[in-house]
Amino acid sequence: MTDRVDINRLLTEMRSIKSQTQAFGGVEGANGIRPGGINPVENKNRVDFGDVFSQAINKVNNIQQESGAVSKAYIQGDPNVSISQVMIASQKSSVAFQAATQVRNKLVEAYKDVMNMPI
Template sequence: MNDLGINRVLTEMRALQARSKLPAQEVAPTAPTAPAQESKESGFVNAMADAVRDLNTKQAESGKAQEAFQLGRMDLATTMLKMQESSVAFRAAVEVRNRAVSAYQDIMNMPL
């Protein structure tokens, strides 16, 4: 992957990170019912679920845009833009998955 591709992936990851922080700040504080470790875990799980939902939405929009272009309802530039957004989001998700697997393998290979 060249520098331009890496910068796009990093930009997308930063955007996902920024979006994942917004809902946590808007929620009113409530009485803790679970240990702090579980709340951190659920925050990560929620962030990942939101990222996957966003990826799915972008891919669905890309498919709809392709179909609309084929039917003559959408212009080529908009269709290509939706396809590229979907592609960049997918590559970012794959990169995050690869990094997570690599981190897991590093941890599992650590001597006790």
Template sequence: MSIGAIDTSRIEAMMAQLQAAAARTSPANVNPLSDGGLQTKQASAVDFQSVLKTSLDQVNQVQLQSQHLAQRFEMGDSTVSLSDAMISLQKSSIALQQTVQVRNKLVSAYQEIMAMGV
């Protein structure tokens, strides 16, 4: 992966995930039954814990890569420019901020659920 260029493979993978999610929720996936009810097609089960862990691992990997790139620049590696190191550090900072915001939303949703009356 080149730091200076945009990594289109990750963008394409994210687009494929979004399209798959949209396909699972589209009306085309709803089949009328003979009794007039609706039944949704069985979607593959997604384990929330594994998705969350994978996301956190990716954020961690981005941070480790940016730290490694910054260390290489600090040590005088001529193949690493200052702009590459700074861009990489900003990407890792944004990824961390995004993770914190997702955590905040999850905590907020949990608190709302716990406050619901039964």
């Protein structure tokens, strides 16, 4: 059951990143002010997309480094590391990298769509 906890933790982290990017979701009016009188320019608690994306990339990098360290420890014969731990770390690393790649692909696709919009 420890495998499931790690997957749930990863999903929780992904959801928290998603909620950070949608922290100030809502529809703006014609004057650029959101309902309730909150002007996004004046908001001091803005979340920078670049920072969120950078944090996500750093998390993927950390997961990959942990996977490499576990694999190296197993290869060197560390009795505290089992093959199942190596496989789980490897799969977590693979899933994190694939998720980051898919996000990048969607961002590039969205950028291309915006750039191809008629003015």
